[in-house]
């Protein structure tokens with residue numbers, strides 16, 4: 053199944069991907085970063101899958117799919133020769149244990165249906181013991197246990213459970229799947245139809261609070277719902293995506309685990325939420341940030357677990373064949389130990405935006421911000437891995453230095469506009485020094501463009517953020533020249549590559565190529581708008597909207613070679629600039 057064939061359901065602690073054919077191919081419980089119990093996404097049905105659909109020889113894709121209004125309740129419908137059937141999938145707001153509900157509803161005529169379930173714990177490795185208890189299916193393996201309440205009898209064949217049934221117009225049948233720790237007593241049963249109503253009203257009410265009123269509201273609201281679904285509600289942490297190892301290069305090795313909170317991605321999400329009026333989420337995220345980074349400034353990490361965990365060791369799951377053979381499948385993320393100087397600027401910017409939006413002050417925020425600036429004063433001139441988390445040697449990345457400038461600029465503004473105390477003259481002198489150094493060492497006068505790192509020849513789409521963060525005005529000829537150079541050298545079918553990736557260069561220390569990076573493509577649309585090229589900005593923005601799948605979701609990249617979405621899915625880093633650009637163009 054293609055990545056764009058999946059839809060997302062979730063309960064703001066974890067999420068599942070439901071395929072167009074009615075199969076749940078990805079679900080990690082109890083948290084986003086827990087081992088999967090359905091992992092077919094990264095292998096095959098035998099790595100865990102739950103399918104429900106019309107009982108035909110092949111598993112047919114749904115005739116149509118949609119979310120119910122502005123919710124995360126998914127409806128897939130199949131028209132068959134005998135009638136029409138609907139499957140409603142959702143995860144209710146978490147009570148004691150996580151539940152997934154699948155309701156089969158007859159729409160017209162009578163349809164023969166089937167279901168097939170393979171529970172596989174620990175990323176497809178553990179085939180659990182399964183037994184029947186009080187008419188429910190109970191599977192246990194290691195720390196995990198699930199209970200499945202099925203309205204139809206299920207028979208076992210090998211390690212698979214099957215059921216066949218028929219549904220007529222007006223009939224509704226609910227399957228309830230509940231996870232719980234295997235050492236605990238059986239969980240309390242939920243009432244699926246009540247939960248459907250509650251889940252629907254929760255999302256509708258939340259989406260109704262969106263203050264964005266410009267054009268493209270539908271795309272903005274769907275993106276906001278997706279960001280909310282990626283929020284781990286007990287802590288306020290936000291994951292970059294709910295998946296691991298969906299490849300950036302189909303069949304290649306660029307497969308990473310995104311089920312963690314990157315400070316960069318999350319600070320940008322905060323900006324999007326504040327802009328749409330979601331101050332409660334912004335408050336929760338700021339509280340998460342302050343807890344996660346509490347401690348010594350030198351120990352700041354670029355990413356954390358959803359509860360602020362610091363150790364996220366990267367390892368390979370050798371038993372999983374990977375999405376369309378893209379190996380290795382990785383969990384954990386080695387980038388956790390990298391130096392990425394841009395995060396200091398991103399933190400300062402988000403705290404600045406929080407203050408400007410009227411979020412009540414938090415003294416700890418300023419204390420930490422000052423400590424981070426103290427640290428940066430002694431380290432800004434070091435080479436780093438940059439925002440793209442390159443796995444090759446460290447460099448003086450231009451974007452990182454620009455963001456060091458942002459860190460100082462926003463600290464200075466906190467003093468000047470919000471009455472905070474700090475060594476203004478010293479900070480201003482350093483801000484000017486960084487500015488001068490970037491303009492001197494990162495600008496290629498012959499080509500009229502900034503470059504990826506000091507003295508390099510390569511371009512980098514992150515340079516499109518120079519006017520957005522206020523480092524230079526959009527009208528500056530160096531900004532205009534950089535945009536034009538990126539348009540000359542980094543476009544693929546009109547979409548933007550983050551940097552040149554070819555067999556004969558080694559920009560990121562990794563083999564293979566990759567698709568166009570969707571965030572960078574949105575940044576180009578915004579940059580065009582800023583330099584007064586609105587028509588071209590809108591044109592690109594609308595082409596990007598067309599890349600969303602049928603339920604409005606985007607992954608990290610789009611590969612024009614195959615005309616397919618690639619990379620982890622759905623990806624916050626793509627939905628955030630969608631919201632941002634809609635606002636800028638609106």
Ligand SMILES: OC[C@H]1O[C@H](O[C@H]2O[C@H](CO)[C@@H](O)[C@H](O)[C@H]2O)[C@H](O)[C@@H](O)[C@@H]1O
Nearest residue numbers: 292308314316317385387439440441625
């Ligand atoms: O392509 C190499 C790197 O890819 C991942 O990083 C990307 O995703 C992050 C989360 O959205 C984003 O913050 C970063 O800017 C992207 O480059 C991966 O996590 C890295 O380990 C990998 O080196």
